[in-house]
Amino acid sequence: MTKKDKSPGQKWKLLYVDLADPEPTEGLNKQFNFMINKPFFLQSKMYMNRVAECISANNIRLRTLARKNLAQ
């Protein structure tokens, strides 16, 4: 809080929950350019066409596509 000066940081919009647009659950998110809640492979454009795979808890590596592998 600070003294009122009408700076951009002090301007707000009041949005009532019942008037807010629902969070989208499908379709294209234009900001991130991804389809919402739609599973995808992340395929490298290098020549072997490998994909990103989650290895162990927190690592991502390049692996050959295995369509039924949920880690991909």
Added chain:
Amino acid sequence: MTTTNARWFQLWKNEKGNLVNEKGKVLEIQGHRDRENQNIGVLEKDNGLYQQWEVIYVDEMPKELKKGDTNTMFGLDVERPFFVVTTLESERYVDLIGNNMVIKTPNSFESQLWYFDQKSRTIKSMRSKNMSWDIAGNSKGTNMAVAATNSYEGQLFKWDGESGFVNMYDGRALDVQGGKDEEGNNV
């Protein structure tokens, strides 16, 4: 990967083939090597192929090419045997002496027969199907041989339809050494 928190380092945009975070850094194959189990990290954008990705939704993923299909990236039909014939006067075929690639008069041996293998993206010998064209000297040399298939940089070649076979990475072409049209000359 870590627990979802939607902080800036978890927010990625798909921008024309790059996966970009708020700091402008992009997802990249570390070491720039297209190899199994290669780590993926985050670095400054330089538009290398190792930073280019395609988001393919699971229900839109194309089927793997099968025998007889054409791999357009490599310009070759899958598992369709072929000869490689020099356009020098003799029209000799690429052949093997040991594991070394040379030109020889057609002789109907399998050592003169080759095919494109979709799984490894390499050109394999019908004589030894676990071996592929390979630039000797860890892909840096000038001699061509066959070696155990590994799909490393020195084993990926495409048929460009005009001037012949070229390596996908350095663009060098398959060449009869010195242009000498002699039996057993090196390739």
